[in-house]
Amino acid sequence: MRAVLALAVGAALRRRLQGVVTATVVLLTSATTVLALALLLASAGPFERAFERQNGAHATAALDPARATSGDLTATGSASPVSAAAGPYPTAEITLEAGGTPLPPVMAAGRGQANPGVDDLAVVDGTWLTGPGQIVLSPGLLSGPTPPVVGDTVTVDLPGNPTLTVVGFANSITRSAGAWVWPTEEFLADGIDAATGGTTDGGTTENGPDDGTGSGSETVAVSYQMLYRFAAFDGEPFGGDADEAGVEAALADTVASLPDDALSGSSTHLAAQRSANAAIGTLVPFVVAFAALGLAMSVLVVANVVAGAVVAGRRATGIQRALGFSPAQVVAAVVVRMLLVAVPACLAGVGLGVAAAVPLLTATASAYAVPGSADLPVLAPAATLVAVPLAVAAAALVPAIRAGRLSPVRALTVGRAPAPGRRSRPRRAVASLPLPRPVALGLTSMFARPTRSATTLVALVFGATTAVLAIGLASSLSAFVAASDRIASSPVSVTLESFGGPAGPGGSGEPEGPPPGAETGAGSGTEVDVDGIIATILDEPGTAAAVGTSDVPGVTLVGSGEPLGIRVYHGDATWTGYPILSGRWYDDGEAVASSRMLRLTGTDVGDTVTLTGPSGTARVRIVGEAFANDTGGGATLLMSAAGVAPLAGDLEPRSVEVGLDPGTEPRAYVEGLATALSDTSARPAATADEQENSTVAIMTGLIALLATALCVGAALGVLNTVVLTTREQVQEIGVLKAIGMTPRQVRTMVVVSTVLVGLAAGLVAVPAGTALHSVVLPAMGAAAQSGLPASVLDVFRPAELAALGASGVVLAVLGALLPAGWAARTRPATALRTE
Amino acid sequence: MRLRAATKRYEAGGAPALDAVDLTVNAGEAVAIMGPSGSGKSTLLNLVAGLDRPTSGHVEVAGTVLNRLSESALSRFRRQHVGIVFQFFHLLDDLSARDNVLLPARLGGTPPRAARARADELLETLGLTTRAHAFPQQLSGGERQRVAVARALINRPALLLADEPTGAVDTKAGAQIIDLLRDLNSTGQTVVLVTHDPEVAQHCATRTVEVRDGRISQAVPA
Numbered sequence A: 001m002r003a004v005l006a007l008a009v010g011a012a013l014r015r016r017l018q019g020v021v022t023a024t025v026v027l028l029t030s031a032t033t034v035l036a037l038a039l040l041l042a043s044a045g046p047f048e049r050a051f052e053r054q055n056g057a058h059a060t061a062a063l064d065p066a067r068a069t070s071g072d073l074t075a076t077g078s079a080s081p082v083s084a085a086a087g088p089y090p091t092a093e094i095t096l097e098a099g100g101t102p103l104p105p106v107m108a109a110g111r112g113q114a115n116p117g118v119d120d121l122a123v124v125d126g127t128w129l130t131g132p133g134q135i136v137l138s139p140g141l142l143s144g145p146t147p148p149v150v151g152d153t154v155t156v157d158l159p160g161n162p163t164l165t166v167v168g169f170a171n172s173i174t175r176s177a178g179a180w181v182w183p184t185e186e187f188l189a190d191g192i193d194a195a196t197g198g199t200t201d202g203g204t205t206e207n208g209p210d211d212g213t214g215s216g217s218e219t220v221a222v223s224y225q226m227l228y229r230f231a232a233f234d235g236e237p238f239g240g241d242a243d244e245a246g247v248e249a250a251l252a253d254t255v256a257s258l259p260d261d262a263l264s265g266s267s268t269h270l271a272a273q274r275s276a277n278a279a280i281g282t283l284v285p286f287v288v289a290f291a292a293l294g295l296a297m298s299v300l301v302v303a304n305v306v307a308g309a310v311v312a313g314r315r316a317t318g319i320q321r322a323l324g325f326s327p328a329q330v331v332a333a334v335v336v337r338m339l340l341v342a343v344p345a346c347l348a349g350v351g352l353g354v355a356a357a358v359p360l361l362t363a364t365a366s367a368y369a370v371p372g373s374a375d376l377p378v379l380a381p382a383a384t385l386v387a388v389p390l391a392v393a394a395a396a397l398v399p400a401i402r403a404g405r406l407s408p409v410r411a412l413t414v415g416r417a418p419a420p421g422r423r424s425r426p427r428r429a430v431a432s433l434p435l436p437r438p439v440a441l442g443l444t445s446m447f448a449r450p451t452r453s454a455t456t457l458v459a460l461v462f463g464a465t466t467a468v469l470a471i472g473l474a475s476s477l478s479a480f481v482a483a484s485d486r487i488a489s490s491p492v493s494v495t496l497e498s499f500g501g502p503a504g505p506g507g508s509g510e511p512e513g514p515p516p517g518a519e520t521g522a523g524s525g526t527e528v529d530v531d532g533i534i535a536t537i538l539d540e541p542g543t544a545a546a547v548g549t550s551d552v553p554g555v556t557l558v559g560s561g562e563p564l565g566i567r568v569y570h571g572d573a574t575w576t577g578y579p580i581l582s583g584r585w586y587d588d589g590e591a592v593a594s595s596r597m598l599r600l601t602g603t604d605v606g607d608t609v610t611l612t613g614p615s616g617t618a619r620v621r622i623v624g625e626a627f628a629n630d631t632g633g634g635a636t637l638l639m640s641a642a643g644v645a646p647l648a649g650d651l652e653p654r655s656v657e658v659g660l661d662p663g664t665e666p667r668a669y670v671e672g673l674a675t676a677l678s679d680t681s682a683r684p685a686a687t688a689d690e691q692e693n694s695t696v697a698i699m700t701g702l703i704a705l706l707a708t709a710l711c712v713g714a715a716l717g718v719l720n721t722v723v724l725t726t727r728e729q730v731q732e733i734g735v736l737k738a739i740g741m742t743p744r745q746v747r748t749m750v751v752v753s754t755v756l757v758g759l760a761a762g763l764v765a766v767p768a769g770t771a772l773h774s775v776v777l778p779a780m781g782a783a784a785q786s787g788l789p790a791s792v793l794d795v796f797r798p799a800e801l802a803a804l805g806a807s808g809v810v811l812a813v814l815g816a817l818l819p820a821g822w823a824a825r826t827r828p829a830t831a832l833r834t835e
Numbered sequence B: 001m002r003l004r005a006a007t008k009r010y011e012a013g014g015a016p017a018l019d020a021v022d023l024t025v026n027a028g029e030a031v032a033i034m035g036p037s038g039s040g041k042s043t044l045l046n047l048v049a050g051l052d053r054p055t056s057g058h059v060e061v062a063g064t065v066l067n068r069l070s071e072s073a074l075s076r077f078r079r080q081h082v083g084i085v086f087q088f089f090h091l092l093d094d095l096s097a098r099d100n101v102l103l104p105a106r107l108g109g110t111p112p113r114a115a116r117a118r119a120d121e122l123l124e125t126l127g128l129t130t131r132a133h134a135f136p137q138q139l140s141g142g143e144r145q146r147v148a149v150a151r152a153l154i155n156r157p158a159l160l161l162a163d164e165p166t167g168a169v170d171t172k173a174g175a176q177i178i179d180l181l182r183d184l185n186s187t188g189q190t191v192v193l194v195t196h197d198p199e200v201a202q203h204c205a206t207r208t209v210e211v212r213d214g215r216i217s218q219a220v221p222a
Ligand SMILES: Nc1ncnc2c1ncn2[C@@H]1O[C@H](COP(=O)(O)OP(=O)(O)O)[C@@H](O)[C@H]1O
Pocket: A829, A830, A833, B010, B011, B017, B035, B036, B037, B038, B039, B040, B041, B042, B043, B044
């Protein structure tokens, strides 16, 4: 064994280039494998796993403080279906202002404990609350031009403008709330007092600005929140008998002791799962496709390189056999030699993979919007540490056994030039082609080792396919974002109010003017001079079109539980850039449905649906399907103001979408428009600024990362093959140089030997990559329950495809350049000095 | 062809394989370089052929000083001015005898017609016309070496170099090769030939140079 080890160490040290290539490939492979496994594990039911980890609530109940006391509610925690309960937490829908900018309205809960055993929160930044005056936000509020950070102060848009310090960011798996404050926070206590003092929920108060000291009449509507886990669903929350009706029945049992009507609203973990998975669904197939490709590629590249390295060592094994080593000892020496190189490289690669995986998983977790899944599953590095060396050993074993079995004499002669005679016919045919000699000779060497050429071909096909798919996916993602933002058609939007408007049903958020001192005689927010503002916008140079828009809450589709969003345009909106997937744009009394709306509600274009809203009911014909992804991504209808009037009465636009003349630069335009609108409450913003999609940026980065790793792997595979072949042909190259082949001709000859393989790889990879792309994207759409516009699906242009087809050649040439240079530089005398 | 103080060390600081050799060969000469194995004969020949560079000293062939040439220029020099015949033939297995002979011409861009005419003429001279389309494995040792000589001559080199040209063929074929080299020399071809066989030297050399431990120990006029 000593001898074997000494031999292996010596051989490993001597074959430096081979070692460097093998080590690099193993390192890259190990890192890619860790990343791919981590991604696969993170993509396997991220919501479901996070739900388990965070002890998600099966039911989130809103209860009326006027009908049930805190004590009554605590008592429900011991009802028979309940296995664990948390609450009651006072909750209120509030609007926060950070640095003068309003954030979207958010449900704030007064809660002292981050981890009460039900709906444990994952604090992703900063710390949890320690007392009043503090707030923890959900990271979803981080969008906008100046997102708040830990340490910032935010103002609650309530009388007295209470201020809170942001101490941290946390996620709730079932989205029980979007912000958390200390339970004794004054505005919540006032709200409870107001509710239990008998104040009825009278809707919005129509007073002017009230700067008084938050007296009883100006409180926010507060309700209690209870979070329950039910024994029946603890074991199998998403399979088996778990259904919406079961959860609702368990909740009804639980609150049976309370007065009727105490339960004002509820949601189930299954609904949360559905909405989370619809959002994640777009990303999962994409991540999985890439991870799987990465794994397959890794195996192939390692096998290719390792087997090649072993074959290159055949002569040495011949000498060992001649010296009296048994075949088993030869095999052992080869395998040990490969492992000596592979194990340290694998360790380093796993380290690299872990380092890269942490930010990647954080990004993935935030893309999946599930708390706490950023931890690297131990399985990923552990499995890699086992699997990669095993793969190396396995890849080394087969050729090693073959080498061990060879008679010493054969082993000494093979591994030089290929055995003459066999398979020489195609080589001779190619050699006699009327081509420049270096080209013809380069081509013959391709046929000298058909198996090796085939392995290289497969490695290149994978590499080039990945490149094609990567470019396609990246283009699709940016097209997806562009189609979602409608950036091309509607690059600027003007907010007509300084804050988010009335909260959901039951909310009585009183819009407050900008900081004291601003004269807002007209009661800001409610009576904006919309026509005047639109006129100003249309007068601004560069404006092509402008249309007022608003979102109508509280409209439901009769016969469907799916929450429905209605986007209303107060004027011609045909130019706003929603990709129409089928049908046509609406007229008054008709609607265009978002693709998701049709799928979630089982509606088809041409159907007439009944809608109920605050002002009444209307029958609306759906005349088109649009890709409408900027309206929260849910079930959305696009309608005219006149069409929506029977449902919601007369509406005022809340913002104005602006189309620009060609060549107008949005940012400069926004600056000019802001000046023109400076004495109104309207605020223009460029769409791109606000909706910069960090998820997509991260995903594009991920694509680039994996694609690069795979391409480098492919190029290294080629490098390895060419090094082997060149080594074998060193004498022949010496002869050619001796009879006058110039270094340039030598380089051409060596590079040409791979170009044809590269070309073939490109020819296979382009259709394979585009086919894969055309499978992955609809899968993404189907998972997200949405059709995709042609701009997202058809991203390949013929010129691009031709260029991509050349990518195989580029990879091949890159891989061959180094050994080609080496061959060109070798002194012929050195090359010829053999035996 | 002229060497002045040509020294070659394969390892820095090690014993020189060739130690400050001075040697001049005039056009039309046939010089045999003799000496025991490992004495530096091949090294000397490689320097003259431009296959390797001297560690120090001066190498001049056909008016060109090789020391200063780039790798590419050296390749072109070899193609134009020297023809080399190796002990082990070193023909390309995938090319027919004729294509092997043609190879240096085609690498140098000689017009195909002219190259083919020259190749056929050489093959005929060397008695290989019937074997023109055979591949090296189908040829005998002597035939292979004659193909190698034809390949060395295709570009009409000023200098023909041969390193142990008879070392790998049987006696009869060896005698043929010797006759061939002598005939070539008699038509004016300058020949430098490495051999350890005194008979070979005697038969075809006009002058013999003895190399021992990297130095020229004696120059014997034939
Ligand atoms: N490429 C080389 N690298 C290292 N040593 C060499 C090389 N070529 C020749 N030598 C050494 O130089 C000496 C002379 O070699 P060589 O010229 O081949 O001798 P000969 O042809 O007379 O047998 C020998 O000791 C040989 O080992």
